[in-house]
Amino acid sequence: MGDDTAATTTATDDTEPKYVEFSEMGLDSRLLRAIDSCGWRSPTLIQERAIPLALEGNDILAKARTGTGKSAAFALPILHGLLAIKDGALASDDSARHVRALVLSPSKELCAQLTQHFRQLTAYCSREITVLDISTGRVDDLKGVMTAETPDVIVGTPSRVLLHIEAKHLPSLKRELRYLAIDESDLMFSYGYEQDLTRVLQSVPAIGCQSFLMSATLNPEVKALKKLCLHNPVILKLEEPELPESDKLLQYHIECHEEEEKFVLINSMFKLGLIRGKTIVFVSSVDRCYKLKLFLEQFGVRTCIxxxxxxxxxxCHAVQQFNAGVYEIIIASDEKCCADASQRKSKKSHSKRRPDEEYGVSRGIDFQYVSNVINFDFPTTVQSYTHRVGRVARGDDSGEGTVLSLICPPEKDYFETVKASFGSGANFRPYQFRMEELEAFKYRSRDALRAVTTIAVREARIKEIKREILTSQTLKSYFEANPKDQKVLKHDRALHTVKHKQHLRDVPEYIVPPTLQSMVKSKKGSNKRLEEEASLSYTPKRKRRPKHVKNKKDRDSDPLKTFRFNARKRGKPKLKNRRK
Structure with missing residues (x-):
């Protein structure tokens, strides 16, 4: 078993290895073609260090920041090895199929993302290598696929994999498994997988199985897993800051005197165009998601949840729509990371609603081309703040992003703890917002907020669940056999949704701060479009994903500006055009 004296590579070593391209790593040509199709120009730091070592057969324990390409760092060596096994089997006329790679992840969202990632990399060898996500669906329904069409790679959460092992759907796992990867391994125990993971590891080979542990931190849980599944591993502890560099990440905060001010601020920022680009808004619960969504809808600001x-x-569909540009704003609850793991385990929920225990959003999910993260509810731990911020300034995106935190008095201590943990290098800046210029927005927001009652939030949640039931492919055959049940759902009683008032969607000139008058006039067409799209019945037109902005001037611009700076910057081009 590995110990603490195992080899360690750091990114700041004087003897760091020479930079290599994917084509110089000895990867299979079919994988190189897939890499080229994905548009990866060069390997990230973790990929550059891990892939050559993994191809030599070493067990890998890697610590790297979220968004640095850890998935490909273990997926490419695994697929390269599987292709070598397949080619050898063809030469020896041994065509028997076995599950030879097992990938474990703490949440269903991450499992779906990893499966898609593997399928992209097997685009030119999909006949040779098959991948199956077993994190969802009924165990019995997957029996035929698991036994008759045995996949080469299976992806799942520890609890789901254990169910299949107990159902004897993986009879050759102990004998034939060659690769084991545990992604986001530092979250496994905090998600309650300790016992399940231990039992799964008892069903994998003790020797002859190459293992990968990928993590954003090296906490005691990761060290415990290291002893369970790694053999003399190479430890890649990349010496990089927990947050992106200050020139790539701008971190603003606004101190609010009361809860109502948060709603006033976020409404005015979206309506006045102070927040530009794709935005993730983090809140603390699902109820808060719907409360904020119903509030913003009244002002013509369209979001998904x-x-x-x-x-x-x-x-996963919501994430895909956000990535495709159908929605510019997504509101996400960060329930898993709103408290420490010990507090979560001891705390009993009195709610009748049962959220998915294998749900997670702040870690690992590939939100693409995100410009802004808004902490509408400030996280209670440094780790949660770090992983939320990791949604922007990612390696494959523009490399730049903005974080805005709205902080009420009860959240002040959490903010001070985060600020102290990162030191002066993190460059936290107060956002110079003129609250005295938002009195008209405050009156409007107060009326809109008053309409978002507890009943309205509950009814909105019921409406969405009802819609999911009616459109569910799983229940399609049931409704065909029981049309009366479907009719009852369709003609259920009317829900008490929030009434939209047209005047709230308009932004008359007299309520616009003087320093933003010129900018808002130029955005009238855009505001009208937002109003049309705000209704729940609106069906957006399919459009191509906008090409990545390559203009240096646009790339360096800050998507979050103060009143004074915005007005001055946007006013000058108009004068120049008039002179011409």
Missing amino acids: LNSELPIASR
């Missing part, structure tokens, strides 16, 4: 109570397919 990540709801832990909906099926995994619906949650």
Whole structure:
């Protein structure tokens, strides 16, 4: 077993290895073609260090920041090894299929993402290597696929994999497994997988199985896993800051005197165009998601929600729509990281609603081209703040992003703890917002907020669940056999949704701060479009994902500006055009 004296590589070593391209690593040509199709120009730091070592057969324990390409760092060596096994089997006329790679992840969202990632990398060898996500669906329904069409790679949460092992769907796992990867391994125990993971590891080979532990931190849980499944591992502890560099990440905060001010601020920022680009808004619960969504809808600001109570397919669909540009704003509850693991385990929920225990959003999910993260509810731990911030300034995106935290007095201590943990290098800046210029927005927001009652939030949640039931492919055959049940759902009583008032969607000039008058006039067409799209019945037109902005001037611009700076910057081009 590995110990603490195992080899360690750091990114700041004087003897760091020479930079290598993917084509110089000795990867299979079919994988190189897939890499080229994905548009990866060069390996990230973790990929550059881990892949050559993994191809030599070493067990890997890697610590790297979220968004640095850890998935490909273990997926590419695994697929390269599987292709070598397949080619050898063809030469020896041994065509028997076995599950030879097992990938474990703490949440269903991450499992779906990893499966998609593997399928992208097997685009040119899909006949040779098959991948199956077993984190969802009924165990019995997957029996035929698991036994008759045995996949080469299976992806799942520890609890789901254990169910299949107990159902004897993986009879050759102990004998034939060659690769084991545990992604986001530092979250496994905090998600309650300690016993399940231990039992799964008892069903994998003790020797002859190469293992990967990928993590954002090296906490005691990871060290415990290291002893269970790694053999003399190479430890890649990349010496990089927990947050992106200050020139790539701008961190603002606004101190609010009361809860109502948060709603006033976020409404005015979206309506006045102070927040530009794709935005993730983090809140502390599902109820808060719907409260904020219903509030913003009244002003013509269209959003989507990540709801832990909906099926995994619906949650993944919301992420896909956000990534495709159908929605510019996504509101996500960060329930898993709102408290320490010990507090979560001891705390009993009195709610009748049962969210998915294998739901997670702040870690690992690949939100693409995110410009802003808004902490509407400030996280209670440094780790949660770090992983929320990891959604922006990612390696494959523009490399730049903005974080805005709205902080009420009860959250002040959490903010001070985060600020102290990162020191002066993190460059936290107060956002110079003129609250005295938002009196008109305050009156409007107060009326809109008053309409978002507890009943309205509950009814909105019921409406979405009802819609999911009616459109569920799983229940399609049931409704065909029981049309009366479907009719009852369709003609159920009317829900008490929030009434939208047209005047709230308009932004008359007299309520616009003087320093933003010129900018808002130029955005009238855009505001009208937002108003049209705000209704729940609106069906967006399919559009191509916008190409990545390559203009240096646009890339360096800050998507979050103060009143004075915004007005001055946007006013000058108009004068120049008039002179011409």
